[in-house]
Amino acid sequence: MSSTNTVPNEPERKNPVEEPGAAIDTSKMSAGQRAALELTEAARDAASERGSFAGGLFMGQFGLDAVHPFPSQKPEDRDQGDAFLQRLERFLREQVDPDEIDRTGEIPPGTIRELAAMGAFGIKISPDYGGLGLSQTNYCRAAILLGSYCGNLTALISAHQSIGVPQPLILFGNEEQKRKFLPRMAKGEISAFALTESGVGSDPAKMQTRAEPTPDGSHFVLNGEKLWCTNGTKAGVIVVMARTPPKMVNGKPKDQITAFIVEMDTPGVEVAHRCRFMGLRALYNGVIRFTDVRVPRENILLAEGKGLRVALSTLNTGRLTLPAACVGLSKRCLEIVRKWAGERVQWGAPIGKHAAIADRIARMAASTFAMEAMTLYTASLVDRDKKSDIRLEAAMCKMWGSEVSWEIVNDTMQIRGGRGYETADSLKARGDQPAPVERLFRDSRINAIFEGSSEIMRLFIAREALEPHLKIAAPVLNSQLPLAQRMKAALKAAWFYARWYPKQFLPRLEIFQAMLAHGPKLDRQQVLLGRFVEIGTELFAIAATCSRAQALLASRDETRKRETLELVDYFCRSARLRIERNFAGLRHNADRQGYRVAQEVLAGKHNWLEEGTVGRVD
Numbered sequence: 058m059s060s061t062n063t064v065p066n067e068p069e070r071k072n073p074v075e076e077p078g079a080a081i082d083t084s085k086m087s088a089g090q091r092a093a094l095e096l097t098e099a100a101r102d103a104a105s106e107r108g109s110f111a112g113g114l115f116m117g118q119f120g121l122d123a124v125h126p127f128p129s130q131k132p133e134d135r136d137q138g139d140a141f142l143q144r145l146e147r148f149l150r151e152q153v154d155p156d157e158i159d160r161t162g163e164i165p166p167g168t169i170r171e172l173a174a175m176g177a178f179g180i181k182i183s184p185d186y187g188g189l190g191l192s193q194t195n196y197c198r199a200a201i202l203l204g205s206y207c208g209n210l211t212a213l214i215s216a217h218q219s220i221g222v223p224q225p226l227i228l229f230g231n232e233e234q235k236r237k238f239l240p241r242m243a244k245g246e247i248s249a250f251a252l253t254e255s256g257v258g259s260d261p262a263k264m265q266t267r268a269e270p271t272p273d274g275s276h277f278v279l280n281g282e283k284l285w286c287t288n289g290t291k292a293g294v295i296v297v298m299a300r301t302p303p304k305m306v307n308g309k310p311k312d313q314i315t316a317f318i319v320e321m322d323t324p325g326v327e328v329a330h331r332c333r334f335m336g337l338r339a340l341y342n343g344v345i346r347f348t349d350v351r352v353p354r355e356n357i358l359l360a361e362g363k364g365l366r367v368a369l370s371t372l373n374t375g376r377l378t379l380p381a382a383c384v385g386l387s388k389r390c391l392e393i394v395r396k397w398a399g400e401r402v403q404w405g406a407p408i409g410k411h412a413a414i415a416d417r418i419a420r421m422a423a424s425t426f427a428m429e430a431m432t433l434y435t436a437s438l439v440d441r442d443k444k445s446d447i448r449l450e451a452a453m454c455k456m457w458g459s460e461v462s463w464e465i466v467n468d469t470m471q472i473r474g475g476r477g478y479e480t481a482d483s484l485k486a487r488g489d490q491p492a493p494v495e496r497l498f499r500d501s502r503i504n505a506i507f508e509g510s511s512e513i514m515r516l517f518i519a520r521e522a523l524e525p526h527l528k529i530a531a532p533v534l535n536s537q538l539p540l541a542q543r544m545k546a547a548l549k550a551a552w553f554y555a556r557w558y559p560k561q562f563l564p565r566l567e568i569f570q571a572m573l574a575h576g577p578k579l580d581r582q583q584v585l586l587g588r589f590v591e592i593g594t595e596l597f598a599i600a601a602t603c604s605r606a607q608a609l610l611a612s613r614d615e616t617r618k619r620e621t622l623e624l625v626d627y628f629c630r631s632a633r634l635r636i637e638r639n640f641a642g643l644r645h646n647a648d649r650q651g652y653r654v655a656q657e658v659l660a661g662k663h664n665w666l667e668e669g670t671v672g673r674v675d
């Protein structure tokens with residue numbers, strides 16, 4: 058990149074430890090890995106001083122006060138939500154046929170119009186801008202309802218207001234931008250979010266879409282192509298992440314990514330292809346091409362160079378919709394299974410009486426309760442304070458919710474047997490119960506991939522969770538720093554851990570010991586870190602579950618109380634077993650051997666395994 062098109066210098070950072078990413082030793086990384094890490098580190102919000110329940114867990118602190126008593130929804134907020142949810146439910150039940158939408162790959166225009174008329178495109182937008190102004194909790198309740206019924210409508214509504222224009226605009230837009238765009242969004246003009254490119258999936262450092270300022274600085278000229286933009290083929294306006302001229306930081310050019318609001322009718326914007334998928338067949342998802350598209354400077358969100366921060370912050374709250382939809386999906390599966398496993402008799406008994414099936418049903422029910430408790434808890438944090446640091450909790454909800462609901466839908470298919478695999482249309486045509494398990498299965502597989510894949514969520518959670526430890530201990534282990542600085546950091550770390558270590562209630566201080574064993578390479582131990590992430594997430598699930606159960610007991614009769622306690626007791630026992638397995642895996646595992654085998658496979662050393670097959674990819 059030439060230095061002629063750089064923007065004015067940022068003040069020099071005096072202390073390299075304060076440099077983004079300095080907590081992580083990047084000296085042994087490849088250039089590509091370092092670029093990706095430095096870019097995302099620079100866009101991270103600094104760790105919040107407010108602390109979070111999930112963050113505390115990784116420091117050995119159990120902040121019970123943060124989860125208990127369970128932050129139940131206020132009656133007036135619930136009433137406000139109920140009015141909208143009742144309309145939405147009636148409309149879905151009476152006028153929407155999700156199997157038809159799946160079959161045709163199109164959402165009828167009338168359905169979109171009706172949804173717009175009831176305010177479904179402006180659920181969280183303030184009434185000042187023409188929206189319903191409902192809380193995050195009510196928005197999640199709407200996602201639960203939609204997720205239980207139609208994946209395509211869930212994706213339409215969610216891509217529009219969880220990650221599309223309204224969410225980053227509410228977070229970062231100036232008043233002029235809000236007045237210009239939010240009323241249009243609230244009325245039903247569809248929006249989208251375009252980050253992904255062919256070379257940019259999980260790694261934004263490789264972004265090719267560029268925006269160059271015009272000589273008078275009034276506009277930026279956008280060129281490039283975005284992939285898999287949900288709603289992109291129907292949207293009126295979208296948020297586009299693009300590379301803008303680099304900025305000089307510490308004498309070096311630093312890559313810049315900027316978020317632009319782009320009107321789809323601007324000359325040069327083209328829907329190059331509508332993508333089709335295994336599930337979500339009516340997704341209006343496409344490849345969007347930009348050729349010399351002039352975007353006014355006033356359409357920049359937050360500021361030039363802050364695009365990745367806009368994207369990451371948008372996704373932090375935005376990704377809470379997905380676990381809410383997963384709760385809806387899981388509840389639906391539970392209903393299908395409850396009816397089927399009770400009435401289908403094989404080998405002399407209803408299949409639900411056979412222990413192997415009963416085991417799946419118990420897991421489904423308990424996990425659904427936990428998923429709902431985690432999601433509603435996290436939504437309540439947003440309602441309490443819009444600036445709440447929910448990064449860890451939302452990521453845990455997304456990772457855990459998408460993976461567990463996938464197990465739930467998979468269990469549902471198994472329990473429905475051949476009927477699970479048959480399409481609803483085919484079941485109906487031959488007079489059988491048309492439970493749409495095959496559609497739910499296809500539609501839900503994507504949940505663990507988009508809005509932060511499970512692997513990236515694990516890395517993200519590990520990064521955020523280790524932040525306090527990295528701040529204290531990583532400078533000691535970072536070979537890039539001067540010796541004197543490392544010695545000073547060592548004294549600070551020794552003082553901290555001498556007091557911290559004896560206070561821990563966990564019998565084995567595994568994170569601390571792993572840091573000593575792996576030093577600066579810990580961030581590269583993905584499988585090991587994944588186990589810490591699982592343990593933290595299960596502890597969060599247990600805490601949210603127990604707290605919500607306690608809150609529900611107050612309003613339940615004796616029978617319901619006993620049922621709730623039984624369900625929660627089963628969940629906690631199973632979660633505890635999973636935690637124990639993860640602790641055991643920290644000490645006894647085959648990670649190193651597995652990694653070696655994978656590298657050998659990639660190097661073609663086990664090609665003989667593929668012999669005797671058709672269609673080898675060479």
Ligand SMILES: Cc1cc2nc3c(=O)[nH]c(=O)nc-3n(C[C@H](O)[C@H](O)[C@H](O)COP(=O)(O)OP(=O)(O)OC[C@H]3O[C@@H](n4cnc5c(N)ncnc54)[C@H](O)[C@@H]3O)c2cc1C
Binds near residue numbers: 508516
């Ligand atoms: C139906 C659909 C809708 C979408 N909607 C949108 C949208 O509206 N807007 C938008 O911008 N994007 C959208 N996307 C893109 C989506 O967010 C990406 O698919 C996702 O970010 C993953 O990127 P990728 O598919 O290129 O996978 P890659 O990044 O190529 O990753 C492939 C695999 O490697 C893993 N992986 C990658 N990096 C690492 C690492 N460092 N460590 C360990 N594992 C790693 C990933 O988890 C994944 O399993 C959509 C995609 C689909 C399929």
